[in-house]
């Protein structure tokens with residue numbers, strides 16, 4: 001008599017797997033964080049907006065670093081080309097281009113000197129830890145987990161549109177050219193998340209891998225959430241997050 005051993009746990013169907021990934025984004029994405037809700041309602045002070053821009057810059061400048069770590073794990077020219085484009089989106093092809101430059105211009109439109117942003121001095125301890133956590137996750141984990149962590153971007157384009165409207169309505173003291181970063185990210189985020197979702201669906205064939213992908217996405221939601229916790233609770237700190245006395 002022959003018996004076929006079924007795997008202990010069957011993989012989810014492609015549709016269920018995708019639904020579970022999307023559910024993590026819907027339930028735990030940072031669009032629900034109080035700081036973002038206050039931002040969208042127009043409740044942030046100028047100092048809080050500047051503090052957010054300063055601290056988010058720390059995240060932005062590390063995105064191409066973690067993408068370089070992911071690129072090094074990919075084993076085909078096609079995949080590496082795909083991921084290299086993300087690095088170019090942020091770093092540009094030459095000086096004065098790319099997302100990091102656009103974020104510096106957002107800072108300038110909000111009255112922040114680019115030298116202050118580049119110095120990194122005003123970055124809050126909790127933000128440093130959150131960003132380092134994300135970079136190290138991509139350094140140490142499998143390509144599947146590192147790519148799955150980027151899937152928060154499935155929810156980012158909607159958030160970006162809400163943010164543009166909120167800034168245009170409530171934060172008119174920021175010159176409109178400063179919002180170019182967000183406008184560019186709507187399409188880039190949609191394309192990036194579409195590509196990443198396709199890879200994660202192809203790679204996660206077993207239930208164990210599917211669960212690892214869901215857990216990676218959940219971890220990334222925690223990174224973004226912790227970053228905003230730090231920015232939200234930075235009471236007693238300087239106008240843009242710098243420590244007044246130590």
Ligand SMILES: O=C(O)c1cc(C(=O)O)c2c(n1)C(=O)C(=O)c1cc(C(=O)O)[nH]c1-2
Pocket residue numbers: 063149150151152153155156159185
């Ligand atoms: O402003 C935001 O809310 C937001 C969120 C996210 C995200 O969901 O991870 C990214 C960005 N912005 C972003 O600008 C960006 O370049 C980006 C890259 C990635 C990533 O994990 O690869 N996420 C995000």
